[in-house]
Amino acid sequence: MPDDHSRAGCETLAEILSRHVGGRKQIDVARNAGLPRATLNRWLRSASDAPYHREGLLRLLAALQLSRAQASRALRAAGLPTIDALAADPELSALVARWRVRAPNNLPADLTSFIGREDEVTNLAEQLSDPAVRLVALTGAGGSGKTRLSLRVARELFDVFTDGVTFVALANVRDPGQVLPAIGAALGLAETAGASPAVRVTAWLAPRHALLVLDNLEQVIDCGPALAALLRSAPRLTILATSRVPLAISGEHRWPVRPFAVPSPDLPFEKLASSPAVELFTQRARAADPAFTLTAATAPDMAALCARLDGLPLAIELVAARIGDFSLPDLVATVPDPLDLASDGPRDVALRHRALRETIAWSERLLPITAQQLFASLGVLHGFDESLAAGVGKGPSVAAEAIPDLLATLADASLIERVGDDSAPHYRMLATIREYALERLDALGEHEAAAARHASAMLALAEDAPPYVPKATRAGWFQHIDRERANIDAALDWAQSTGDSLLLARLASALWPYWLEYPLGRIGYHWVTTALEHADDLPARVRAELLTGASHFELTFNSHDLAYAHATEALALWQKINDPVGQAHIFATLGWARATTDGPREAFTMFQWQLEQWQAADNELGIAAALNDIVMLLIAIGEFDTALPYLRQQREIAQRTGDPLSQSHALHNIGLHALLRGDIPTALRELGEAVTTLEALRPTFLTTTSKLYLATAQCLAGQLDTAEAGYRELLKLHERTGDHWQQSLAILGHAAVAHRRGQAERAAWLCGVASTLQHDSGLTPMPAVQAFYERELTLLRAQISDEAFAAAFARGAAVPTNEALGVVLGPVDG
Incomplete structure (x- = not known):
């Protein structure tokens, strides 16, 4: 155990301040804090017999550059309120602001107050x-x-x-x-x-x-x-x-982390009431029964009860939730005493484990039989809503319509926790309680049946997806799947461990669009390929979906030959079952697989066939998707005139359907088409509208790409500060994603801004940084974009000698990525 576990409880303010002042001169410390030297000297000698001056002490703690934890220790030693409490005083809020910064975090919100410790x-x-x-x-x-x-x-x-x-x-x-x-x-x-x-x-x-x-x-x-x-x-x-x-x-x-200290029942009422164990019981009891009041007469019983529970916070909360059903003396008499139970092992650990386990068992035994059965079944779940609880928990003795009331009963007993808002309640079970629920499920001989119902419920959710086109219709399904990801993973594991290859294949074939969208490509690819390897006689549609998913993942991994092979096999199956939608999807995959290998002509043919399949299916949004692929390909290879009629069709369909994603694709393509042809006003207008539309949707790759080209249009229009801000935003985003290709494009944008500001050497250095990132990515620009950047490079090299350019470029190429990003995102010289 660390030596200073209890230091905060015994150190005086003088000792704390003396430790932090150290060897510094008191006169300098006092001056920095705006304090008279005599005041500081008195505080250091613990000679103050009056309440500490709050403003002066806060200035001193700031001058000593104490962290929030260190400042909190000093304030408590001085008998002053906490930092958060002081912040409520308008006269002190500015003084404590330094300790109330909010770092980026994802900490879950507290559902109940924190007590003690x-x-x-x-x-x-x-x-x-x-x-x-x-x-x-x-x-x-x-x-x-x-x-x-x-x-x-x-x-x-x-x-x-x-x-x-x-x-x-x-x-x-x-x-x-x-x-x-x-x-x-x-x-x-x-x-x-x-x-x-x-x-x-x-x-x-x-x-x-x-x-x-x-x-x-x-x-x-x-x-x-x-x-x-x-x-x-x-x-x-x-x-x-x-x-x-x-x-x-x-x-x-x-x-x-030990249980709360258990107070002696003989202590005065004030000390009993303020002990953490009793305070926790009181607060949780009031949550269950607002009329509950701790009195001097009942406090000794509560102390005895906390002692019986060995001071374990979770055990205390479970028992407190039953205060509406028992008096305190009845609880003392009813709750099992772990000392009465035989056990091997270290005595302190065994007693605590038994205290908690027996408290959970005691709480469960108080439930109606149907609630006990539901409680055990819920052990197979990793968070759940009413629908999932019904799918797994219903049975001969548990009716589906009784599930909401039974969940309320379990929540009232603190055996499950309700999270989320009232409109979409979600529940979770603490890991310790879940372990006990699974023990009960095993004892009932129902574990396998409950796990099978769980997997079936996940399969029903996975296969309940709306049509893949338009993608916007799947937004709610994507969110639902993401919320149940732990349950999905458990169902996949169960299918694999039990050898149910058909269940595994159906799950993976339904889920690959989610894994592709979020993105969880490596996980998705693992399950899709595992399902393909372990199932010989799959239904044609399931195998076709798996192969389609595999080819999509392989495209994102730049494994174009493998993607083409899987897509070709999938196409044969889609044709066999005469599914035009499946064929359309796979023609898109075949097109992009060939766009970077055998050249654009074969890709163009594939996209044309994709268009024909969507037309056969009479799906306008699918037609818009096929037109989007055709336009993107033609723009990429610089065939701007050939792209125009397809571009007009794409925009007409997008406007007619009103689908925001299709409209965004059309706006993006029109803007990029204009940018690469030098029509900057049109590029600014269309790309700006695309970004506005996309930001109202879930962020996608298209969002960041549109922002990149919009920043480029702004740069070419002379809006250098705006363009630089856009590139910085993108660079910070892709620093998180680790996408070296996108990082390189944003850095090339910074280079374009730099050379337009006359900072030719910095621009050359940035080009070197970008070249290393592009090499690391293994990708190359599409021809039209490559030609655009080469024109920019020609303009830059006209500003600087060949020797100076080469030297700056080499320095940039040699800088480690993290260091280079730090320089680019730092202050700009010049």
Whole structure:
């Protein structure tokens, strides 16, 4: 245990201030804080017998450059309110603003108030503020409050980890190899071709001063070496983990999270009422029964009850939820005593485990039989709504129409938690409680049946997708699938583990558009190819969908030959079952696979056939999609005149259907067509409208591409500041995605701005940076865009000698990517 676990509770303000003043001259410290030297001297000698001057103390803490955690310790020692409480005073809000910064974060909102552990929060926050401390593991029994403590500490560290605080929920992750992908997903990192999750996560975190909060690490404890490697590669990264067991890797600082101290029933009422265990019980009891009041007469019973529960916060909350059904003396008599139960193993750990398990069992036994049966079935779920609960939990004794009331009963008993708003309630079950529910399900012999119902429910959701065109009609389905991603993953795992190859194939064939859209290409490709490998006699439509999905993923990975092979096989199946929509999709894939290999003519033919299939299906939005592919290809190869009639048709259909995505594609193509022909006013107008329309939709690749070309049009129009701001926005975005190709295009935009400002050497340096990024991406520009950039390069080289250009270009090409991005996104010289 760290030496300073209890320091906050015993250090005086004088000791705290003296430690931070250190060897500095008092007169300098006092001057910086705007304090009389005598006042500082008195505070350092603990000679103040009057309340501390709040404004003066806050100025001193700021002058000493204390972190929020350090300032909080000093304020508590001075007997003053918390930073957040002081911020409510208009006269003090500016003084505490430095400690109320909000770093980028994804921390979940607290559903209930945080009680107790003030000293632990302060000590942990101070420890994590130390650059020498890279990994802290909060260890303890289930239900001891590790997650709540980690979140509270993380909120105290926004002023320290200014590049971001990221919460990574791992309760539903079972494979240690999926920990880094889970971190990447929590960071919002998109997949990129050829980059593993470890590479993407490391590249993003390497230059950043960031904190990762890894929750429920015990079931993937073998990920320790991967985390150690991540810490070595990202020198300013710190990890705060919660786990029932230590990680056992180098540099780990272990912090045992113990249950609340249990007060003696003989203490005065005021001390009993203010003890964390009793305060937690009181608050949660009032949530269940607003009329509940703690009195001097009932306080000893509550203290005895908390002692029986061994001070475990989760056990206390479960029992408090039953206050409407029992009096306190009845609860004391009813709740099982873990000391009465035989057990092997370390006594303190065993007692805490038994206390929690028996409390959950006691709470469950109080439920109606139907609620008990539903509770056990819900153990197979990873979060759920009423519909999913009904799909998995209904049975001979649990009617579907009873599910809403039974869920309310379970929520009232604190066995499940309600999250989300009232219009779309969603529920979750804490990992510790879920373990018990699964035990009960096993005891009932219902685990396999419940898991099968779960997988069937996920299949029904997956196959309930609207038509693939228009894509906008799938927005709600995409969101629903994304919300149920943990359940989807569990269904896929179950199908694979039980050898149900048809179920696995149907799931993967229905889900590939979601994996492609979000994007989760590596995960999707794994499941699609796994399904293809393990199913010999699939229905033709299912196999065709799998092959179509595989070819789409392979296109995104730049595996064009493999994409063409799978698409060719898929086409034969779509033709066999006479499905024009399937044929249309696959002709699009075949076209783009050939556009970069055998040349554009074959691609143009494929797109024409795609158009014919959509026309045969009488699908106007499909026709618009085919026209979009044709126009994009013709623009790419510089056949601007040939593109015009198709472009007009695309715009007419988009306007007629009113589909915003189709309209955006048309606006983008018209704008790019104008930009490459030198019609800058038209490019500004059309691309500007495309960006406005796209920003109202879910962000897509088209959004960023339209923004890139709009910034280029602004640059050519002389709107250099606006263009530079656009390029900076894109560069920051693609720094997160790790897309080297898109980064290179944004940097070339910066180069165009620089040379128009007369900064030819900087522009040449930027061209060198971009060349390395393009080489790393393995991609080449489409011919028309390449010609555009070559014209820009010719203009630049006219401003600078060949020798100076070559030298600056070489310097840029040699700079590491992270360093180059830091320079580009920093202040512009000149």
